[in-house]
Amino acid sequence: MILVYAETQDGKVKKSALESVYFGAKMAAAQGTSCAALILGDSTDGGRLGAYGAKEVFQVSDPGLASFDSQTFAKVIASVATDKGATVLLLPDSSNGKSLTGMVAVLLKAGVITGVNKLPEVKDGKLYVERALFSGKAFATCRIDSAIAVLSVAGNSIKPQQEGSEVAVTPLSVTVPVSKTKVIEVKRSVGIVPLPEAEIVVSAGRGMKDPSNWGIVEDLAGVLGATTACSRPVADSGWRPHHEHVGQTGIAIRPNLYIAIGISGAIQHLAGVNSSKVIVVINKDPEAPFFKAADYGVVGDLFEVVPKLTESLKKFKSAHH
Amino acid sequence: MKLLVAISQTPETTARIAFKDGGKAFDPNGVNFIMNPYDEWYALVRALELKEEKGGTVTVIHCGPAANEVTIRKALAIGADDAIRVDIDPDSAYTVAQQIAAHASAAGYDIIFTGKETIDYNGALVGGMLAGLLDLPFISHASKLTFHGDSALVTRDIEGGEEEISLNTPFVISAAKGMAEQRIPNMRGIMSAKTKPLQVVAPVASEGLAIHTDFRVPAAKTAVKMVDPGNMDELVRLLHEEAKVI
Ligand SMILES: Cc1cc2nc3c(=O)[nH]c(=O)nc-3n(C[C@H](O)[C@H](O)[C@H](O)COP(=O)(O)OP(=O)(O)OC[C@H]3O[C@@H](n4cnc5c(N)ncnc54)[C@H](O)[C@@H]3O)c2cc1C
Ligand SMILES: Nc1ncnc2c1ncn2[C@@H]1O[C@H](COP(=O)(O)O)[C@@H](O)[C@H]1O
Numbered sequence: 001m002i003l004v005y006a007e008t009q010d011g012k013v014k015k016s017a018l019e020s021v022y023f024g025a026k027m028a029a030a031q032g033t034s035c036a037a038l039i040l041g042d043s044t045d046g047g048r049l050g051a052y053g054a055k056e057v058f059q060v061s062d063p064g065l066a067s068f069d070s071q072t073f074a075k076v077i078a079s080v081a082t083d084k085g086a087t088v089l090l091l092p093d094s095s096n097g098k099s100l101t102g103m104v105a106v107l108l109k110a111g112v113i114t115g116v117n118k119l120p121e122v123k124d125g126k127l128y129v130e131r132a133l134f135s136g137k138a139f140a141t142c143r144i145d146s147a148i149a150v151l152s153v154a155g156n157s158i159k160p161q162q163e164g165s166e167v168a169v170t171p172l173s174v175t176v177p178v179s180k181t182k183v184i185e186v187k188r189s190v191g192i193v194p195l196p197e198a199e200i201v202v203s204a205g206r207g208m209k210d211p212s213n214w215g216i217v218e219d220l221a222g223v224l225g226a227t228t229a230c231s232r233p234v235a236d237s238g239w240r241p242h243h244e245h246v247g248q249t250g251i252a253i254r255p256n257l258y259i260a261i262g263i264s265g266a267i268q269h270l271a272g273v274n275s276s277k278v279i280v281v282i283n284k285d286p287e288a289p290f291f292k293a294a295d296y297g298v299v300g301d302l303f304e305v306v307p308k309l310t311e312s313l314k315k316f317k318s319a320h321h
Numbered sequence: 322m323k324l325l326v327a328i329s330q331t332p333e334t335t336a337r338i339a340f341k342d343g344g345k346a347f348d349p350n351g352v353n354f355i356m357n358p359y360d361e362w363y364a365l366v367r368a369l370e371l372k373e374e375k376g377g378t379v380t381v382i383h384c385g386p387a388a389n390e391v392t393i394r395k396a397l398a399i400g401a402d403d404a405i406r407v408d409i410d411p412d413s414a415y416t417v418a419q420q421i422a423a424h425a426s427a428a429g430y431d432i433i434f435t436g437k438e439t440i441d442y443n444g445a446l447v448g449g450m451l452a453g454l455l456d457l458p459f460i461s462h463a464s465k466l467t468f469h470g471d472s473a474l475v476t477r478d479i480e481g482g483e484e485e486i487s488l489n490t491p492f493v494i495s496a497a498k499g500m501a502e503q504r505i506p507n508m509r510g511i512m513s514a515k516t517k518p519l520q521v522v523a524p525v526a527s528e529g530l531a532i533h534t535d536f537r538v539p540a541a542k543t544a545v546k547m548v549d550p551g552n553m554d555e556l557v558r559l560l561h562e563e564a565k566v567i
Contacts, residue, residue: 068484070449070459095479099461102414102449111531112415114444128534133442137338138538146530180458181488186479194480200566224567242464242499243481248334248440249358249498257566267335271440278564280556281545291545296559300550312553316561 002028002035003086004054005077007094008043015197016092018052020153022160024090025053026119033087038080039169040073041065050167052160057169058084064176067183070099075177078107086148088127093152094196101152111144117157117254117275120149135248135271155196156254195246198227201255203246203273205231207262207283207302211239216306217261223313229253231263247272262302265290282306322377322490324368325430326401327421327451328360329411330385330392331441340536347536356392359436359496361399366501367466368434369400375468377431378402384411384420390519397514398506404517409524412532414442418450419527426455431490432473437462437497448495458492464499 004024006017021037028035037054039046046057060076077100081089089104091097093115105112113129120129127144129151195201202221208214214228221228228244235245246253248268258276262283263269270293273279281294282305291297298305332338333353341348355361368379381396383389384407393404407420425433433455438445445461452459464483465476475486478497506514548556560567 070461071452071457074449074453095462095477098445099449099459102418102446102451103453103459104449105415105446106418106450106453109530111529112446113531114446129531133536134332134338135440135443136539138340138536140533140536143532143534144530145528145532149531180492181460181486184474184485184487186482186484188479188482192481196480243478243483245498252443257560257564271334278560278566280560293542294545295542295564296556297545297547298550298553298556299547305550305553308551308553309556312557313567315554316557316567 001033001084001086002031002088002090003081003084004035004037004090005092005100006037006039006046006049006057007092007096008039008041011043012045013039013043013049014092014094016094016097016153016155017049018160019155019158020090020092021049021052021054023119023153023158024088026158027088028053030119031122036084038077040076046169047166051162051164053164054167057167058172059169060172060174060176062174062176064179068096069179069181070096070103071181072177072179074100074103074107076174078104079174080172081108081148089148089150091150091152093154097152101150105150108148108150109146110148110150111146112150113142113144114152115154116151117154120151132275135252136275154254156199156256189243193227195227195229195244195251195253198253198255200224200226200257201229201253201276202226202259202261203229203231203263204234204261205263206233208234208239213303214240216303216310220259220306220310220313223310223317226259231269260290260294261306263290264288265293322371322375322431323429324372324377324379324432324434325425325428326360326365326368326379326381326396326434327447328365328381328383328392328396329357329436329439330354330383330389331357331439334440338538340538344535344537354389354392356395357436357439359438359440361396362503363496363498363500364434364436365396365399365401366504367496368432369504370501371432371466371468380405382407382421382424384409384417386410393519394514395506397517397519398510399504400510402517404519406519406521407524408521413529414444414446414450415530416527418447418454420524421447422451422454423525424522425451433457433491433493435493435495437495445495448493452493455493458488459494460486460488460492461495462497463494464497466494466500
């Protein structure tokens, strides 16, 4: 069986959970097995994972799971995986997922690959998994040599479809170990799709000249329903919040569309964004290195080009309702 | 405080990535190697600052061949007190974690630092594995670590924000940007590093479980399509009809 840890936030399953479940269901179909999902904590909408391919949805509700602790969560996930005889365990490649993956793998004595973005193959009874390395500058195939595999699924690797119907959630009773950490405060900007999950990202750099100019970037992001990001010097000088910083030292993202405005395209910036499916670069310097990594380029002054693009998109959106 | 920092060695960020033996191995030809930036700038420096505030020792540990000792000496030059090199090819995160755990289980460290990930394999695994093997709490992507009496207060990056957590030692922490500022080794540091203890230990038995079988570089990107800055309707049309992303 393929078990998927379906991450929740504020009592609802996350987008990454729909993706991982759908990914797990496709893997299960190819391997002639079934896919089940596991929810930890008090989520109320786990049943909808059935529509995305989970044959069963298990839920452990326990006050000890109210806030995230990697050790507690890892132990509960590992014990359910063992009980259910899972051969593959999928985790999200989110910040909490990254805290869990190594620990869960050790608890299960499982071969582990992070950031998987393509359905693995089975050859001669072994699982072969493709992954990116060197920040997207290379790929590798890995062979899993253990009875159970732990894989973390990169965001936006698969487009989840509703192909089935809701299932009933089965409560599980599992001993939840007492957490040795205490979450004091969670600060999260509300109402915004977090960067690693965003399908469209509008990002701006030092070419913006001043933080007060960000209105045109936000307008563009607004029509596209995009999340905003920025280059490192922009975050370092406090023009934009730290959690918007993408690149080698910031967040690595893989949206369907990345629009880079007034960003030169330094290699450390590209390291975080070059897995984007389509890249649009707007820069006044035709020699900017970013054009080499772009699919579409516009050489021009961003203060003129960006508002024009926003207008064109508004026209397009109203024509396509 | 007794502190351990796990340091790895990676190709420099601008290195050209190529493979040899028909895609079976990384080609180190012409590549400069550096200490993994998260380990050097954030994990190591924050450990040194804690030692300066509270007293204690900072030990660095590295799994790798003798050629990597330049990286270990650099960590000593920045200020670590002593170093351990486990003489093994670090072929998987699990191998590395088992080696470090074998050393740390008996040594009684208060905090074990790793970087949030290595910039070559981007696995982000060793820290969590270590915590799993040693049965310790693990905080990943920490951007701040302070002490209030005996309890540590850690800020950790999460999607779209941050989270504040308190816990007591011992624990494992992976360091992200924000934890500290890079320190450049000075002449005195470089001189004293030459005589600081660097112990080479034989590896314990360990297993890989996930093996990289072959490597490749992505196909070259097709040339960028330029769009006239006066014609944004055309860009919108391309994004809709050709790229199909809006
Ligand atoms: C180890 C290391 C790690 C790093 N990590 C990161 C990272 O994670 N993320 C990151 O982003 N950087 C990172 N950097 C920094 C990186 O090397 C670059 O310095 C940085 O990305 C440059 O930011 P920028 O493109 O916004 O600014 P600049 O390089 O100053 O580029 C500004 C661009 O705006 C254009 N421009 C100016 N005015 C206009 C206008 N009116 N209209 C249109 N275009 C205009 C210019 O032509 C230029 O190309 C790292 C560096 C190092 C050494
Ligand atoms: N060969 C190694 N020796 C010592 N520490 C390592 C080694 N490889 C990785 N680490 C540590 O583990 C962290 C995460 O590495 P990774 O899981 O490979 O992304 C690094 O930032 C280092 O702190």
